Amino acid sequence: VPDEPEPAERRARNPRGQGERLRTEILAAAERLFSELGGEEALTMRGVARAAGIAPASIYQHFADKTALVRGVIEHDYGRLSAAMRQADESVTADDVVGRVKAQMHAYCTFAIDNPGHYRLMLSHRRTPGQEPGPRPGGPLLPIIDAVTAAFERCERAGERLRMPSDRAAVMVFVGTHGRVALYHAEPAGGATDRVVAFVDELISLVFA
Amino acid sequence: VPDEPEPAERRARNPRGQGERLRTEILAAAERLFSELGGEEALTMRGVARAAGIAPASIYQHFADKTALVRGVIEHDYGRLSAAMRQADESVTADDVVGRVKAQMHAYCTFAIDNPGHYRLMLSHRRTPGQEPGPRPGGPLLPIIDAVTAAFERCERAGERLRMPSDRAAVMVFVGTHGRVALYHAEPAGGATDRVVAFVDELISLVFA
DNA sequence: TGTACATCAGTGAACGCGCGTTCACTGATGTAC
């Protein structure tokens, strides 16, 4: 993939005191680099350095090692995903309670489809460091599932009937959606987003009575 | 992982005309090697050679290159999985139609949990070579989904009511199960099999009216 | 106002590693004469 725009002139060095800026540039480069595809092994220090137009050694001023960089990317990504879901939720009129559930999950699918590399990275590294496997796993995923649970609770308050408790419904929909998205990633097919979204809608309708 | 039993004496060479045996030994070694964990990048030619107690170069008499070896492993694995599901199906009395669906999916989960490396490999390499992405993706997964579809059709014939056509129900259950299993792989937790199986049972009950 | 210097952002070159793959080989064994 000789796609890189060949950084003709050298990168301008950041002014004094602004060294932290490079940290953001590195994260942005990692973002760009493998939004396209690839799992964790596609995220290499040298690749990120190339994408950022800097020397590999320069990364080490901002990230102690590769795992620290990966951690930084993942944290940033969870922020993006949560924001996208919250925004989708708020963009639907308050009385369309089921529509808000769907909007959140659509945003989830869109993120996963648009950022396959990030999505895979996020879901394969969701152990909070130092946290042993407990009875309720999920790590950084928990706030996301909680948001879906809240959306289902709104449905119940509005009179919609669920076939199971709202938190179980949220897990069910979340897990099923992850399955669908993961299969899409493993073999992208035509009409991706539409088909994934159709599946998720059907899944959501299943948890309602 | 200095776990290898240190093959004190050299491997006995296969007798003349039996060179093909090594092919099986190589596959078996790959099997053993990463049943434990790991994705594709954990499957290395040198690693397999070490596990088989042979020289890396020896693999090339039986597999043209790494992708051929991977293809061989995957083919073998799909055979194992199909057989396990068929056997589970047949081990349930014919009149317990729903029980037979569940038994098949339980076998699927057991395989996935016991062979994480293989499972991941299978699901991330399911494009039949030379087959462009068509309207019905799935590749080697299709026979498996078809078996589940057949089990759901038996349910309908026995008078059980589904909330959707049997083939959609099969896809729904399959996709959801994959989601659950994939999440387990990313963060194994206590009581693995039981919790996964409980989820799948709940999912199956959802597609019935 | 001028100059020495500490600080800071960032780098070039090298390290050791494990990888996939190649190639000329070794040595046992069945077969032809």
Add this chain to the structure above:
DNA sequence: TGTACATCAGTGAACGCGCGTTCACTGATGTAC
């Protein structure tokens, strides 16, 4: 029955590669005097 030879299973050593990481460095710039 004996021997030369072709065949076969399998190997050791080397190749070039990209990787993560380290370390001594460069050169611009703000600050102290």
